[in-house]
Amino acid sequence: MADNLAENGRKSARTPKHWALKDRLLAMVAAAGPGGPLPGERALAEGFGVSRTTVRKALTELMAEGRLTRVHGSGTYVGSGKVTQRLQLSSYTEDMRSHGLNPTSSLLEAAIEAAEPELAALLAVPAGADVLRLRRLRSADGEPMAIETSRLPLTRFPGLEARVGDTSLYRVLWEHYGVELGHAEETIETTLATPADAALLGNEVGAVMLRLSRHSFDTDNRPVEWVRSVYRGDRYKFVATLVSPREVE
Amino acid sequence: MADNLAENGRKSARTPKHWALKDRLLAMVAAAGPGGPLPGERALAEGFGVSRTTVRKALTELMAEGRLTRVHGSGTYVGSGKVTQRLQLSSYTEDMRSHGLNPTSSLLEAAIEAAEPELAALLAVPAGADVLRLRRLRSADGEPMAIETSRLPLTRFPGLEARVGDTSLYRVLWEHYGVELGHAEETIETTLATPADAALLGNEVGAVMLRLSRHSFDTDNRPVEWVRSVYRGDRYKFVATLVSPREVE
DNA sequence: TAGTGGTCTAGACCACCCC
DNA sequence: GGGTGGTCTAGACCACTAC
Numbered sequence: 135m136a137d138n139l140a141e142n143g144r145k146s147a148r149t150p151k152h153w154a155l156k157d158r159l160l161a162m163v164a165a166a167g168p169g170g171p172l173p174g175e176r177a178l179a180e181g182f183g184v185s186r187t188t189v190r191k192a193l194t195e196l197m198a199e200g201r202l203t204r205v206h207g208s209g210t211y212v213g214s215g216k217v218t219q220r221l222q223l224s225s226y227t228e229d230m231r232s233h234g235l236n237p238t239s240s241l242l243e244a245a246i247e248a249a250e251p252e253l254a255a256l257l258a259v260p261a262g263a264d265v266l267r268l269r270r271l272r273s274a275d276g277e278p279m280a281i282e283t284s285r286l287p288l289t290r291f292p293g294l295e296a297r298v299g300d301t302s303l304y305r306v307l308w309e310h311y312g313v314e315l316g317h318a319e320e321t322i323e324t325t326l327a328t329p330a331d332a333a334l335l336g337n338e339v340g341a342v343m344l345r346l347s348r349h350s351f352d353t354d355n356r357p358v359e360w361v362r363s364v365y366r367g368d369r370y371k372f373v374a375t376l377v378s379p380r381e382v383e
Numbered sequence: 384m385a386d387n388l389a390e391n392g393r394k395s396a397r398t399p400k401h402w403a404l405k406d407r408l409l410a411m412v413a414a415a416g417p418g419g420p421l422p423g424e425r426a427l428a429e430g431f432g433v434s435r436t437t438v439r440k441a442l443t444e445l446m447a448e449g450r451l452t453r454v455h456g457s458g459t460y461v462g463s464g465k466v467t468q469r470l471q472l473s474s475y476t477e478d479m480r481s482h483g484l485n486p487t488s489s490l491l492e493a494a495i496e497a498a499e500p501e502l503a504a505l506l507a508v509p510a511g512a513d514v515l516r517l518r519r520l521r522s523a524d525g526e527p528m529a530i531e532t533s534r535l536p537l538t539r540f541p542g543l544e545a546r547v548g549d550t551s552l553y554r555v556l557w558e559h560y561g562v563e564l565g566h567a568e569e570t571i572e573t574t575l576a577t578p579a580d581a582a583l584l585g586n587e588v589g590a591v592m593l594r595l596s597r598h599s600f601d602t603d604n605r606p607v608e609w610v611r612s613v614y615r616g617d618r619y620k621f622v623a624t625l626v627s628p629r630e631v632e
Numbered sequence: 633t634a635g636t637g638g639t640c641t642a643g644a645c646c647a648c649c650c651c
Numbered sequence: 652g653g654g655t656g657g658t659c660t661a662g663a664c665c666a667c668t669a670c
Contacts, residue, residue: 148666149578150588150639174655185641190656195575195589206656207649216572223627316627323465323620324573324591326444329398338657339399340444342573342591353627371572374623378472378565378602397647399658423636434660439637456636456668587638 151184155192158182163201163212172202172210198342200368205336213368217274221374223315223350235274242281242334243269244298246288256349256360257287264288266295268303271334278335279370282363290356307358316353322346322372331364342367400433404441407431412450412461421451421459447591449617454585462617466523470623472564472599484523491530491583492518493547495537505598505609506536513537515544517552520583527584528619531612539605556607565602571595571621580613591616 162172172178175193179186193210196202204210217235245267254261265285272280284303288294290311297306307313327341348361411421421427424442428435442459445451453459466482480486494516503510514534521529533552537543539560546555556562576590597610 148582148588148638152639153578153588176655185643187642188640191589191639193656198573198575198591204656205649206647207654209649209655218570221623221625223625314627318625319622320625321467321620321622322571322593324447324593324616326447329402333397339397339402340440342447344571344573367573371570373568373570374470374625376470376472376567376569376623378563397657401658425636434662436661437659440658442637453637454668455638455666458636458668 152188152191152195155182155184155188156196159192159196160201163196166212168212168214170212172212174209194338197338198368203368204338216369216371217279218371218373219365221320221372223318236276238273238276240271240273241268241298242271243267244295246295247285249285249287253285253360256357257285258357259287259289266291266298268298277369278366280363280365281331281334282361284359284361286359287357290358313352313358315358316351316355318348318350320346320348324367325364327364335366337366344370344372346372401437401440401444404431404433404437405445408441408445409450412445415461417461417463419461421461423458443587446587447617452617453587465618465620466528467620467622468614470569470621472567485525487522487525489520489522490517490547491520492516493544495544496534498534498536502534502609505606506534507606508536508538515540515547517547526618527615529612529614530580530583531610533608533610535608536606539607562601562607564599564607565604567597567599569595569597573616574613576613584615586615593619593621595621 159172159178166172173181175186175189178193179189182189193202193204197204197213200213200216202210202213246264247267248262249257249259249265251261253265254263257263257265259265264287266288268282268284268286270282270284271278272282286294291307291313294306294310297310304315307315323345325343325345327335327337327339327343329339331337331343332339332341344365344367346361346363346365348359348363350358350361352358408421408427415421422430424435424438427442428438431438442451442453446453446462449462449465451459451462466484495513496516497511498506498508498514500510502514503512506512506514508514513536515537517531517533517535519531519533520527521531535543540556540562543555543559546559553564556564572594574592574594576584576586576588576592578588580586580592581588581590593614593616595610595612595614597608597612599607599610601607
């Protein structure tokens with residue numbers, strides 16, 4: 135068996151210099167240990183006999199893989215690996231705590247907007263209806279991790295804008311409106327950090343990100359929120375439990 | 384409310400030239416229409432009055448976002464957007480068909496290996512036990528989309544290596560071994576295309592990819608397979624349905 | 633063979649951090 | 652001020668495609 139190997143040699147797996155460099159850099163990463171510093175880019179370029187551009191390309195890739203972090207005026211350091219977050223109907227706070235991290239969340243913005251037609255359809259309100267837009271910066275152990283923008287229909291949750299603060303949004307929904315989440319549709323894709331993302335997350339523009347879009351429904355199947363989040367691709371992975379259709383019933 | 388805006392101006396959202404370029408390129412994309420060609424990189428550089436390096440950086444980002452595809456000796460073309468795949472215990476084939484795409488799958492490799500300790504633990508077999516490794520290239524409408532590597536315990540499925548072919552693996556498991564999948568744990572994260580990935584997928588080395596790792600169990604809760612896949616980040620997004628713990632019971 | 637994208641270089645200048 | 656990362660340039664050469 136195993137010899138329809140799809141033309142092994144022909145489309146040769148060429149290894150660019152920047153890719154090969156990664157192995158040598160990884161050795162330095164191992165030597166430096168967690169959080170340890172690497173030599174500067176100019177020193178690396180000279181040491182490896184390549185251009186600084188090539189070194190930077192290799193470093194950028196290692197950063198995207200979560201092996202390194204770069205701090206602008208300061209230096210390049212060994213990264214702290216990825217955190218696994220479960221895709222579930224629970225709060226960010228609980229989730230981080232279960233990983234032994236200290237989660238914080240700062241409200242960047244809370245504003246009322248008129249629903250665009252698309253958003254209106256998602257939230258089952260008339261176009262132009264009042265919608266509360268919440269924008270949060272999520273951090274863990276002081277490091278910015280994700281930016282999350284939620285939209286909720288104020289027609290269903292009158293006065294909600296005055297009740298959002300540091301407490302869990304889902305708790306507010308339950309205690310003040312008797313609403314409990316039943317299910318959600320969550321989409322995951324890759325995206326790149328915009329200048330605004332990069333400024334908030336201490337990232338580079340164009341850094342690899344994971345974009346999640348969540349459409350949540352209550353136990354009566356009515357839409358509750360529409361959330362778009364970007365998570366640092368070098369710090370996060372997500373895990374979901376899939377069940378057989380027969381098991382759900 | 385809404386004025387703990389986290390120092391709006393200070394960490395200024397600088398917009399690099401390559402990022403600004405994207406808007407102008409996007410206009411050309413809209414004009415060219417689906418599949419249409421863009422001018423060559425040298426022409427773009429001259430036209431926009433920037434270096435070819437900067438043009439390439441912008442093009443690379445647009446490619447990562449699925450707006451463009453580049454073909455080596457040929458040119459740059461308007462991309463075809465992302466396909467949404469549902470995270471569920473179903474076959475790739477069924478999933479693609481439901482999107483009106485014509486899925487194909489070629490077996491790159493089928494080999495027997497001795498289970499490393501980690502893999503052995505995942506498959507609940509003794510270390511060193513025979514494991515069948517299957518490597519497939521998944522395509523849709525002729526375009527390579529994903530590389531999938533599955534490992535199954537041959538101790539549980541004797542003779543499986545002779546039964547894998549073009550039929551669905553899950554069908555073989557059911558018809559010959561009476562095994563049906565019950566649930567799976569699926570992890571999603573970003574990664575970059577290795578030289579081998581790039582050669583198979585017609586990609587660039589370092590292109591943004593989605594890595595999925597699936598650990599599948601049968602209806603008796605015994606592990607059935609361990610699968611690692613890489614999907615082109617510019618072509619795929621995934622969607623999962625989340626249910627409240629109370630609903631599952 | 634001519635044109636396209638893919639890789640790499642050497643060097644410049646800017647923005648930021650730390651002393 | 653001196654060092655670090657971030658951006659950009661102009662140009663060279665290679666690999667691949669199309670003719």
